[in-house]
Each structure stands twice: as structure tokens, then as C-alpha cells.
Amino acid sequence: MNESPIIIGAGPxxxxxxxxxxxxxxxxxILDEGMKWGGQIYRQQxxxxxxxxxxxxGFDAGHADALSKVFVDLLDQVDYRPQSLVWNIxxxxxxxxxxxxxxxxxxxxxxxxxxxxxRMLPFPGWTLPGIFGMGATQIALKYQACSIxxxxxLAGTGPLLYLVAYQxxxxxxxxxxxxxxxxxxxxxxxxxxxxxxxxxxxxGLYYVGxxxxxxxxxxxxxxxxxxxxxxxxxxxxxxNEHGEVExxxxxxxxxxxxxxxxxxxxxxxxxxxxxxxxxxxxxPLKDLAGRSSxxxxxxxxxxxxxxxxxxxxxxxxxxxxxxxxxxGVCDADAAPMRRRxxxxxxxxxxxxxxxxxxxxxxxCPNDWIDQLTDDTIVCRCEEITFGQIRDTIxxxxxxxxxxxxxxxxxxMGRCQGRMCAQSSAEILAHLSGQPLxxxxxxxxxxxxxxxxxxxxxxxxxxxxxxxxxxxxx
Amino acid sequence: MNxxxxxxxxxxxxxxxxxxxxxxxxxxxxxxxxxxxxxGDTVLTAILTNQRAVRHTEFSGQKRAGFCLMxxxxxxxxxxxxxxxxxxxxxxxESGMRIVTALGEGPAT
Numbered sequence: 001m002n003e004s005p006i007i008i009g010a011g012p013x014x015x016x017x018x019x020x021x022x023x024x025x026x027x028x029x030i031l032d033e034g035m036k037w038g039g040q041i042y043r044q045q046x047x048x049x050x051x052x053x054x055x056x057x058g059f060d061a062g063h064a065d066a067l068s069k070v071f072v073d074l075l076d077q078v079d080y081r082p083q084s085l086v087w088n089i090x091x092x093x094x095x096x097x098x099x100x101x102x103x104x105x106x107x108x109x110x111x112x113x114x115x116x117x118x119r120m121l122p123f124p125g126w127t128l129p130g131i132f133g134m135g136a137t138q139i140a141l142k143y144q145a146c147s148i149x150x151x152x153x154l155a156g157t158g159p160l161l162y163l164v165a166y167q168x169x170x171x172x173x174x175x176x177x178x179x180x181x182x183x184x185x186x187x188x189x190x191x192x193x194x195x196x197x198x199x200x201x202x203x204g205l206y207y208v209g210x211x212x213x214x215x216x217x218x219x220x221x222x223x224x225x226x227x228x229x230x231x232x233x234x235x236x237x238x239x240n241e242h243g244e245v246e247x248x249x250x251x252x253x254x255x256x257x258x259x260x261x262x263x264x265x266x267x268x269x270x271x272x273x274x275x276x277x278x279x280x281x282x283x284p285l286k287d288l289a290g291r292s293s294x295x296x297x298x299x300x301x302x303x304x305x306x307x308x309x310x311x312x313x314x315x316x317x318x319x320x321x322x323x324x325x326x327x328g329v330c331d332a333d334a335a336p337m338r339r340r341x342x343x344x345x346x347x348x349x350x351x352x353x354x355x356x357x358x359x360x361x362x363x364c365p366n367d368w369i370d371q372l373t374d375d376t377i378v379c380r381c382e383e384i385t386f387g388q389i390r391d392t393i394x395x396x397x398x399x400x401x402x403x404x405x406x407x408x409x410x411x412m413g414r415c416q417g418r419m420c421a422q423s424s425a426e427i428l429a430h431l432s433g434q435p436l437x438x439x440x441x442x443x444x445x446x447x448x449x450x451x452x453x454x455x456x457x458x459x460x461x462x463x464x465x466x467x468x469x470x471x472x473x
Numbered sequence: 474m475n476x477x478x479x480x481x482x483x484x485x486x487x488x489x490x491x492x493x494x495x496x497x498x499x500x501x502x503x504x505x506x507x508x509x510x511x512x513g514d515t516v517l518t519a520i521l522t523n524q525r526a527v528r529h530t531e532f533s534g535q536k537r538a539g540f541c542l543m544x545x546x547x548x549x550x551x552x553x554x555x556x557x558x559x560x561x562x563x564x565x566x567e568s569g570m571r572i573v574t575a576l577g578e579g580p581a582t
Contacts, residue, residue: 033544035563040543046513046565049493117545129526129538130487136542143542144518145493171491231536232487232525252487262545380540380548383532414547419540450547450560 004029009113011039012309013301013316015071017111020320022077031084037071041309088446089268095459102455109296111319114265114303118256121368124376125227134256138164147173149252155179157362158258162207181365183221193357196350257364259306267444275437282441288345290319311351318344369430379420381413393431400440401425417442488521501570510566517561529576
């Protein structure tokens with residue numbers, strides 16, 4: 001092995017992958033967009049904050065501290081590059097922007113751990129100031145010790161809904177209501193699957209029980225109809241569990257429908273994708289070991305399908321072991337290695353059954369399109385409305401998402417469809433009468449996130465500096 | 474009245490501080506007005522603890538306040554008076570920073 005393996009992402013998957021490589025004498029390069037390691041789930045607060053881990057992570061405090069310590073102990077054995085954005089990939093070239101300067105790295109082995117963002121479904125008024133994603137709602141507290149507003153409603157579905165509500169109330173925020181689009185009966189039906197991770201199940205039940213005991217209103221089986229307000233959200237109009245319309249006053253809404261994988265780097269690498277009906281998304285193909293369709297590219301953590309933070313750690317280690325075996329660093333047939341691999345894969349399969357249970361408990365609503373009005377913005381960046389998308393689909397007889405993007409500009413803005421690709425695809429499938437898997441997936445384009453024009457110019461000038469990577473073995 | 478610090482509603486803070494309030498203060502400017510933040514605030518937190526929005530959209534001029542807080546949605550890019558652009562959720566506030574959130578008052582570029 002003459003080039004250091006590169007790990008993209010320093011969340012739970014990236015940390016365990018790095019640890020495993022270091023244990024086998026390899027010094028990986030770790031590229032992470034964050035200011036500090038931990039990813040979104042174990043995001044660290046600024047250094048001058050004083051809250052304890054217990055205050056920030058609750059039941060996960062011990063685990064968060066232990067994982068962070070793993071990384072601290074690795075720091076002098078890895079080439080860690082925080083605040084580094086991989087903004088372009090061409091074959092074996094990565095363009096990486098750090099502190100305003102772009103460098104080129106070449107790679108032979110890559111472990112991609114890009115994580116997830118909220119799965120967002122648009123509704124009328126969702127672009128109003130005061131409305132944030134559920135992940136954002138949690139980050140405001142975990143990272144900045146703030147509540148997103150004075151009078152907060154939390155809405156959508158998924159386990160994060162109850163966790164964030166619990167954390168907010170505990171920290172002294174004023175949570176007016178928790179609105180779950182899923183029905184209580186779905187949660188009962190999901191119990192057999194959820195019993196695969198009894199500890200997680202008990203925690204979930206604890207949060208709900210705690211919220212009820214503290215007088216927080218939990219409503220299930222609701223639908224978000226619209227947010228109202230001139231310059232900021234002032235009320236949320238819902239269809240309640242009895243099908244009646246209700247207006248709830250608020251000045252902030254945290255909303256999310258579980259998570260979606262961040263797959264743009266796998267896409268730019270050229271990994272093969274397959275439609276996953278349960279996650280309603282195209283995901284990069286990988287085997288249980290984390291091998292993608294491309295030689296030398298490994299995928300772990302939520303970026304390759306939502307499995308949660310514990311699974312991310314396991315799959316990070318599993319990918320690193322696959323990399324080591326493929327490059328002949330360790331013997332995949334040796335008994336201790338085989339035992340370890342089997343243990344990791346067994347745990348991943350168990351979590352995947354729990355994951356199916358979560359999908360049953362918190363199904364993503366499939367009637368959300370009915371709530372849209374012609375002037376509902378679907379693409380936040382380019383301000384493309386549902387009416388414009390519908391008319392484009394009809395007038396241009398569109399059947400595929402990249403055509404829809406080209407003709408309507410939905411998904412063509414700065415976020416590259418992170419916030420609207422899912423909903424645009426669902427709208428197209430709905431209106432063209434095709435199954436979701438048939439409308440395709442958006443192609444990624446460089447730069448993956450906005451970079452200064454000078455960086456683009458420099459990156460492709462003949463004098464581009466190519467940083468040499470260390471020889472590690 | 475295109476300014477975000479419209480006295481009727483928009484000059485209310487959006488974010489509410491719950492903890493960590495004994496940090497040193499940082500003086501900075503929003504649309505020329507002196508404001509205060511706390512050391513360790515992101516630019517987004519610094520703005521949203523003073524008012525409800527961080528920018529106007531380029532097309533309709535709608536107000537926005539960021540959305541994902543994790544560098545994914547790109548909905549919180551703001552200008553400094555110097556012309557530099559920052560993604561507010563992933564930049565830290567600095568003393569003396571001069572932030573522009575008002576419509577049409579950014580630097581001519």
C-alpha cells in the first residue's frame with residue numbers, strides 16, 4: 001500500500017474506521033467538514049462552553065465521551081483535516097477545500113462516511129423564518145445552547161421527534177406540542193421489530209412517558225396543512241387526528257420526517273445505485289462488508305442507508321477491515337478476523353431488523369402532496385413552486401427527474417437538491433403515474449457545495465499544486 | 474420597509490438562549506446597527522438572537538433564517554460589508570464583523 005487510505009467524514013463511522021486502520025499500522029487521511037470530530041450526532045460544543053456531556057447527550061453521554069476519547073487518542077496517528085470540503089471528484093482525484101485553499105489528493109482506497117440530513121417534505125409556508133429542520137432544532141441546542149424560538153412546535157415523524165422534544169423541555173424550552181404524522185397503532189404494530197434493540201426501544205418509550213408526565217401534548221395521526229405568518233411563522237395549521245382543521249399559535253417549528261442519506265460523494269465517484277423502496281430513495285450498492293460497486297471504495301454509516309449511530313460505528317470498523325483484507329494488510333481467513341467480522345455483521349443485521357421496525361412505527365406519510373398549493377415552494381434555493389413543477393411536468397411531458405430539473409430548475413440551486421430532490425421525485429412519480437423508483441435520481445454536479453470562483457479557477461490551472469500523500473506501509 | 478429589522482415583528486429575536494449565557498460578549502454590526510453576541514456563537518446564532526431572519530432570497534425577496542444548521546441547505550449565506558460571503562451556520566462570529574442582511578443594500582458586485 002503506497003498511498004494513505006482516505007476517510008471522508010469524522011462521525012461515528014469515520015472514527016471507528018480510522019481506529020481500525022491505525023490498529024493495523026496504517027495512518028489514514030481524514031477529511032471532515034466539521035470544525036471538530038463527532039459528526040452531527042456527537043457534534044461538540046465550542047471550547048468555551050461549560051455544559052457537561054450529561055447535559056448535552058443525556059443517556060448517550062458516556063458513549064459520546066468514550067468515542068470522542070478514541071479519536072483524541074488517534075490524533076497523532078492520523079492525518080486529520082477538519083473543515084475540509086471535498087467539492088469535486090474525478091476518477092482518482094479529489095479536490096479538497098480547507099481554509100480557503102484547495103488542494104488535490106489522489107487516492108487508492110476511500111472510506112466514504114457522509115452521514116445524513118433530515119428527510120424534508122415541503123408544505124405551504126415551510127420557508128418562513130422560524131421553521132427549521134429537526135436536525136437543526138437539535139443542533140441549536142446541542143451546539144449553541146439555544147432554542148429555535150420562544151414558543152416551539154415539533155412536528156413530522158421519526159424517533160428524533162421525541163428525543164428532541166425531551167431534550168428541549170429538559171433544557172427549559174417552551175415546547176407547545178409534539179405532532180407526529182404517524183398513528184399510535186403503527187407504533188404498536190412495530191413492536192416485534194423494535195424488540196431487536198430493546199435498549200433503544202426502552203429509551204424511546206421513556207422519552208414519550210417523560211413528555212406526557214411533564215404535560216407536553218403529544219398528538220398522533222396529524223397532517224401539516226400550512227404555516228402562516230408575514231415575515232416569520234406565527235401559526236401552524238394542521239389537520240388533527242379527527243380530520244378537523246386546527247390553528248396552533250407558535251413562533252418556531254422544528255420539522256423532519258426521519259433522515260435521508262447524503263449520497264452525493266458516492267454518486268460523483270460513480271458508485272452504482274439501486275432504489276430502496278423502504279427508504280424511498282436510491283442508495284449506493286454495498287455488501288455487508290461495506291464494499292461498493294467500485295474497487296477501493298467502501299461505504300459506511302448513514303450515508304449509505306439510514307441505520308443510526310450504533311450501526312455507523314460497526315459499519316465503519318467493518319469497512320476498514322474489508323479495506324485491510326483487500327489490500328493484503330491482514331489475512332481475512334485468520335480465525336480472530338473471521339470471528340470479529342461475523343460478530344460485526346450479526347450486529348448489523350440485528351440493527352437492520354430494528355430499522356425496519358422504526359419504519360413501521362414512523363412511516364413517512366404518502367399523502368403529503370395533497371397538502372401542497374400551487375404557490376408552495378418545493379425548491380427553496382430557486383424558489384420553484386409546486387404549480388410550476390406540475391405545469392412543467394405536463395407541458396414538457398416529463399418522466400425523469402434530471403429532465404424535470406433541467407426544465408423547471410427545481411434542484412438546480414446551491415443545495416444541489418439536498419432539500420428538494422426527494423420531494424421533486426415523489427411529485428413527479430405521483431403526477432406521471434410511475435412508481436418512485438422509475439423516475440430516476442438526480443446526478444450530482446461539482447462543486448458539491450458553493451466554493452469561491454477563484455478556487456475553481458486555481459483548481460484547474462496547469463500549476464495546480466498536488467499534495468503528496470505519505471507512504472504509510 | 475425592506476429591512477429585516479422591521480420594528481413591528483422582525484426585531485424580536487428568533488433564537489432564545491437557554492444555557493451558557495455567561496460567556497464574554499462580542500460587539501458586531503447588523504445592517505450598520507451595533508449588536509451583541511456571545512463568544513462561541515455562530516454567525517447564524519449571533520444574528521438570530523437579535524432578529525428573526527438572516528437574509529432575503531434573490532428572486533422574491535422573501536426572508537429566510539437558515540434551515541438545516543449543518544451546512545447542507547445553503548440557505549444562510551450572508552454578505553459582509555466588505556463583500557465577502559459567509560455561510561452563517563458554519564462560521565463563528567468575530568468582534569467588529571459588519572453583516573448585511575437588508576435587501577438591496579449589499580455591496581455592488
